[in-house]
Amino acid sequence: MMSPAVLSKLATLVALAGLFLGRPAAADVLPDNRADLFYSKYSGGGMDISTYTASAHVNATENIGLDYSYLVDKVSGASVDVLSNASVIKDERKQNSINATWIHDKTTYTIGYSNSKERDYISNTPHFSLSQAMFGDLTTITLGFSRSRDGVGDNGGTANNPKVTWVGHAESREYDLGISQILTRNLIAGLTFDVITDDGYLANPYRFVRYYSNSGLGYDQGSQVYPDTRTSTAIEGRLKYYLPYRAAITGVYRYYRDTWGIIGDTVEIDYTHPVRNKWIFEGRVRYYKQSHANFYADIFPYADAQNFEGRDKDLASSENITIGAKATYAWLPDGWKVFKRSTVTADISQVRFKYLDFRDIKDYNDTPAGGDYAAGTEPLYHFNAMIYQLYLSAFF
Amino acid sequence: MHLKLRNASVALGLLLLSACSSVQPWVKPYERDRLADPVMAWDRDALSSAFLDHVYESREGSRGGTGAAGGGCGCN
Numbered sequence: 001m002m003s004p005a006v007l008s009k010l011a012t013l014v015a016l017a018g019l020f021l022g023r024p025a026a027a028d029v030l031p032d033n034r035a036d037l038f039y040s041k042y043s044g045g046g047m048d049i050s051t052y053t054a055s056a057h058v059n060a061t062e063n064i065g066l067d068y069s070y071l072v073d074k075v076s077g078a079s080v081d082v083l084s085n086a087s088v089i090k091d092e093r094k095q096n097s098i099n100a101t102w103i104h105d106k107t108t109y110t111i112g113y114s115n116s117k118e119r120d121y122i123s124n125t126p127h128f129s130l131s132q133a134m135f136g137d138l139t140t141i142t143l144g145f146s147r148s149r150d151g152v153g154d155n156g157g158t159a160n161n162p163k164v165t166w167v168g169h170a171e172s173r174e175y176d177l178g179i180s181q182i183l184t185r186n187l188i189a190g191l192t193f194d195v196i197t198d199d200g201y202l203a204n205p206y207r208f209v210r211y212y213s214n215s216g217l218g219y220d221q222g223s224q225v226y227p228d229t230r231t232s233t234a235i236e237g238r239l240k241y242y243l244p245y246r247a248a249i250t251g252v253y254r255y256y257r258d259t260w261g262i263i264g265d266t267v268e269i270d271y272t273h274p275v276r277n278k279w280i281f282e283g284r285v286r287y288y289k290q291s292h293a294n295f296y297a298d299i300f301p302y303a304d305a306q307n308f309e310g311r312d313k314d315l316a317s318s319e320n321i322t323i324g325a326k327a328t329y330a331w332l333p334d335g336w337k338v339f340k341r342s343t344v345t346a347d348i349s350q351v352r353f354k355y356l357d358f359r360d361i362k363d364y365n366d367t368p369a370g371g372d373y374a375a376g377t378e379p380l381y382h383f384n385a386m387i388y389q390l391y392l393s394a395f396f
Numbered sequence: 397m398h399l400k401l402r403n404a405s406v407a408l409g410l411l412l413l414s415a416c417s418s419v420q421p422w423v424k425p426y427e428r429d430r431l432a433d434p435v436m437a438w439d440r441d442a443l444s445s446a447f448l449d450h451v452y453e454s455r456e457g458s459r460g461g462t463g464a465a466g467g468g469c470g471c472n
Contacts, residue, residue, distance in 0.1 A: 038443045042451060053443055069443070136421025174460065180438070185427050190438060194460035234461030240438070242430040256458035264458035272435040280435065290457045314457055328440075347444060353455070387451060389444055 028103050028133060030065045032340065032395045033058050044385025045353065047077045067099040067112075093118045106133040120153035120164050131178075142178040147171070154205040168201025186242040191235070198230040209311040210361075210375075211300040218375030222303055224310045227295070232258035236266075247273040261294030262315065278330050284349075286322040298359050299376045313381065316358035324349030324387075332394075340395045347389035354382045 038053035055069035073093035099112035108131045116123040127146030134141070150170045157163030176194040183189055203226040213220040236254035243249060249271050256264035268286040275281065293315040295308035325348055332342040360381040373379075423431075430436065439445050445462075453459045 036443055038447070040447055051447065053447075055443060137425070138421050138423060176460070182423050182428070182431060185423055186430055188431060188436065188438075192461050196460050232458075232460060234458065236461040238438075240436060242433065242436055246433070246435070248433075248435040254458070254461050256461065258457075260457075262457040264456065266458070274435055280440075288452070288456060288458070293457065314455060318456075320456075326444075345441065345444070349448075351451075387448070389447065391441070391443065393441075 028106050028108060030059050030063070030101065030103060031057065034393060034395050036391055036393045038389070038391040040387065040389040042385060042387050044351070045383040047075065049076075050074045063103045065101040065103075067097070067101070069095075069097045071095040071097075091118055091120075093121075106137075107131070119162050120155045122151040124149050127174075129176075138182045140180040142176075142180075144174070144176040144178070146174045148174075150200075152201045152205065167205050170198060170200035170202055172196060172198045188240050190238040190240075194234045194236075196230075196232045196234075200228060202226045202228060202230060203310070204312055207310075207312045209297070209300060209309045211303050211305065212375060213303075219299060220303070222309070224312065225308050226310055227260065227308055230258055230260055232256065232262075247271065256290075260315070262290055262292070264288065264290035277333060280328040282326040282328075284322070284324045284326075286324075287319070288321075289319040290317065292317040292357060296357075298357055311358075313355060313358045317356040318354065318358070319356070320351055320353045322349055322351045326389075338396045342392070342394040345389070345391050345393070347387075349387040351385045351387065352382070353385065355380055 034057045036053070036055045038051070038055070040051040042049040042051075051071060051073050053069060053071040055067065057065060057067045059065045071094070073095075075091040075093065093116060095114060095116040097112065097114040099110055102109045110127075110129045112127050114123075114125045114127070116125075125146055125148040127144065129142055129144035131140055131142035133139070148171065150172070151166055152168050152170060153164040153166045155162050155164045174194065174196045176192060178192045179190065181189045181191075203224045207224055208221040209224055210219045210221045212218065234254060234256045236252065238250060238252040240248055240250045250269065252266070252268040252270075254264075254266040256262070256266070266286065266288045268284060270282060270284040272280060272282045293310060295306060296310050296312075296315040298311060298316070300306070300309060326345060327347075328343050328345040330341060330343050332339060335341055358381050359376070359378040361378050434440060449462050
């Protein structure tokens with residue numbers, strides 16, 4: 001059920017949409033036909049994930065565009081909070097997404113559907129959005145809605161012999177409002193406001209809480225118990241400035257808070273620099289910090305100490321910093337046969353994750369009391385992840 | 397009281413936005429050559445952005461505000 005506050009926000013958005021849609025304007029246009037092949041690899045924290053994606057955008061008419069993408073994630077390994085409980089996993093996720101876009105004057109309507117499947121997780125997400133350009137195209141407003149219905153499973157078997165038990169369902173509704181605004185000849189601004197409500201089984205069945213006990217380790221483990229609802233609000237502002245020597249700098253700030261008590265701040269700065277008409281180089285730095293959920297603890301004083309208990313490291317107080325670089329090369333700038341142009345892009349990023357109240361018990365899981373460390377005094381967990389991306393884009 | 401204030405705020409906001417119909421574009425179409433440069437695109441590579449958003453959303457407590465899609469997290 002939507003809360004009255006969310007309904008009120010939605011009513012305001014609908015009123016605004018009605019106001020803006022009443023204004024006639026000159027027609028907008030669809031982007032070029034495009035095909036992409038994408039490969040990425042994430043490696044860090046005991047996880048290796050390779051992602052392969054093929055996608056295409058085709059304009060069926062002047063006003064109607066169609067998009068399709070197919071994605072496969074190949075996952076091996078397991079993160080630290082799973083390694084302390086279970087065996088290493090191998091899994092695969094497949095995602096199909098389809099979108100249709102219709103442009104009518106200055107209004108763009110998009111409707112789409114996405115299906116994601118793993119052995120132990122299924123997600124179906126229809127979504128709808130509309131955007132309206134106004135005030136001589138100085139302003140574009142976008143309203144979006146999506147609704148996910150997920151099935152959550154627990155694989156109690158092995159990689160080669162899975163035994164999945166379906167433990168629950170989760171539903172998610174997302175409402176977003178975006179504004180893009182031209183401020184000067186060199187400066188544009190963007191603002192996004194996003195509300196997400198969740199309902200159902202929201203815990204991760206592979207992760208456990210721990211509590212002090214008289215066992216040899218000094219602790220025992222129990223199941224996580226999460227609230228079955230969650231509402232989050234995120235607001236992001238961004239500015240992009242065209243520098244005097246043909247380059248651009250972008251500044252982004254996002255504020256996040258939710259009903260689980262997590263408050264997050266994200267700051268990002270990007271710099272984009274073309275060289276002749278062959279290359280575009282980009283560098284970025286991103287910093288993120290969050291407080292822990294109000295039912296999170298690395299170790300609880302005793303079993304069932306609270307109604308809700310979690311020890312998922314994603315709910316812990318943490319911070320991370322990303323440093324990334326990207327290079328795009330126009331290898332067919334003048335086109336070839338049906339292709340107008342084509343580019344190849346390589347992107348590499350390093351993310352340094354640091355946890356402020358989540359401890360690394362993986363290497364100390366022997367008696368007495370976690371080796372050299374008493375329960376609850378193990379080193380705080382941290383890890384570095386590398387992200388590689390390589391993709392080919394052809395426009396026709 | 398709060399409800400009245402909120403309704404009044406919404407009404408005032410809509411009134412102000414209606415007044416915007418007379419706003420003239422202060423950056424003319426022929427002055428937007430720099431903004432049309434590919435380096436000024438908000439998102440040159442939607443697949444890459446969606447992928448990075450997914451990486452962060454699967455490992456941080458925050459989500460939303462960036463236009464990322466849903467789906468499983470591959471985060472065991």
